[in-house]
Amino acid sequence: MTCLLIGDISQSTLDPAGVGAERIAELFHWMVGGGVLIWLIVVGVAVYSLIVPGGHRPRLTKTLVIGGGAVFPTLVLTCLLCYALAMLPELHQPAPKASLTIDVSGVRWWWRIGYRTGENGRVETANEIRLPVDQPVEFKLRSEDVIHSFWIPALGGKVDMIPGRETRLKLHPNRVGRFRGACAEYCGTAHAQMAFDVIVMPQADFDQWLRDQQQDAREPVGAAAVRGRQLFRRKGCGACHTIRGTEASGRVGPDLTHFAGRVSLGAGINRNDTDNLRRWIRQPHAVKPGVQMPAFQALSTSEVDSIVAYLEQLN
Numbered sequence: 150m151t152c153l154l155i156g157d158i159s160q161s162t163l164d165p166a167g168v169g170a171e172r173i174a175e176l177f178h179w180m181v182g183g184g185v186l187i188w189l190i191v192v193g194v195a196v197y198s199l200i201v202p203g204g205h206r207p208r209l210t211k212t213l214v215i216g217g218g219a220v221f222p223t224l225v226l227t228c229l230l231c232y233a234l235a236m237l238p239e240l241h242q243p244a245p246k247a248s249l250t251i252d253v254s255g256v257r258w259w260w261r262i263g264y265r266t267g268e269n270g271r272v273e274t275a276n277e278i279r280l281p282v283d284q285p286v287e288f289k290l291r292s293e294d295v296i297h298s299f300w301i302p303a304l305g306g307k308v309d310m311i312p313g314r315e316t317r318l319k320l321h322p323n324r325v326g327r328f329r330g331a332c333a334e335y336c337g338t339a340h341a342q343m344a345f346d347v348i349v350m351p352q353a354d355f356d357q358w359l360r361d362q363q364q365d366a367r368e369p370v371g372a373a374a375v376r377g378r379q380l381f382r383r384k385g386c387g388a389c390h391t392i393r394g395t396e397a398s399g400r401v402g403p404d405l406t407h408f409a410g411r412v413s414l415g416a417g418i419n420r421n422d423t424d425n426l427r428r429w430i431r432q433p434h435a436v437k438p439g440v441q442m443p444a445f446q447a448l449s450t451s452e453v454d455s456i457v458a459y460l461e462q463l464n
């Protein structure tokens with residue numbers, strides 16, 4: 150399985166890793182090129198008009214107003230507009246038929262991810278989207294509260310997630326790697342911390358990963374993890390979180406069935422490691438202001454460590 154570090158992450162539109170993003174980068178470069186060309190000509194003409202002898206000014210002014218003020222900008226802007234409009238249908242339909250459909254819901258302030266498997270199967274995860282390389286994929290986007298916007302800059306354009314309706318986005322990643330996705334519509338306190346990881350991997354690795362995701366959570370091994378599982382139940386964590394294969398079936402917060410396999414914690418904001426997880430359980434608000442999860446400061450250090458030990462086995 151491909152292993153990527155938290156630092157090795159791209160979220161630049163100008164470093165495309167998908168078909169749609171390549172076209173957007175191309176459009177951007179043409180627009181910048183066109184803009185620079187207009188700017189150079191305007192500055193050139195302005196300088197020229199300052200040094201031209203006084204007697205020639207009336208004729209020059211007329212030429213400049215008609216040529217430089219109307220004809221030239223109309224010509225350049227029309228060309229750029231036609232170029233961009235011609236690209237639009239292609240951006241909306243980059244792929245003939247998506248082989249993979251993924252449901253994504255925006256929730257303040259994290260992402261619910263659902264993979265459709267087989268006829269009516271569905272497997273849920275959170276804050277991390279894994280994709281096979283060189284395969285078109287269709288996202289069906291919803292919101293569970295306010296308007297969010299789904300954006301993976303390195304793969305393509307963004308689409309709003311609107312409460313009460315479904316929007317769609319097709320992407321076609323063509324490079325293996327780890328990319329950052331983000332919410333691109335202001336949605337409240339933790340909007341800036343509503344991110345997610347996108348991991349594009351070889352098809353075989355992806356298939357294996359998806360098979361693993363369909364498994365129930367593994368049983369805890371060792372005294373600490375077993376105690377952690379009991380505490381998880383006793384403290385009522387299962388009222389908000391689901392861990393498949395256990396009685397925890399809450400839908401308020403992220404599904405934790407394969408939590409330990411995720412690279413980041415708190416919707417793309419921290420590396421998923423022991424220290425961050427301890428801090429998150431005790432004081433999630435200190436890590437991410439506005440988060441809906443209550444703080445569990447009353448837990449003793451050893452209780453927190455037990456819960457951490459349990460969660461870290463969920464891979």
Ligand code: CUA
Binds near residue numbers: 296297332335337340
């Ligand atoms: Cu969700 Cu901004």
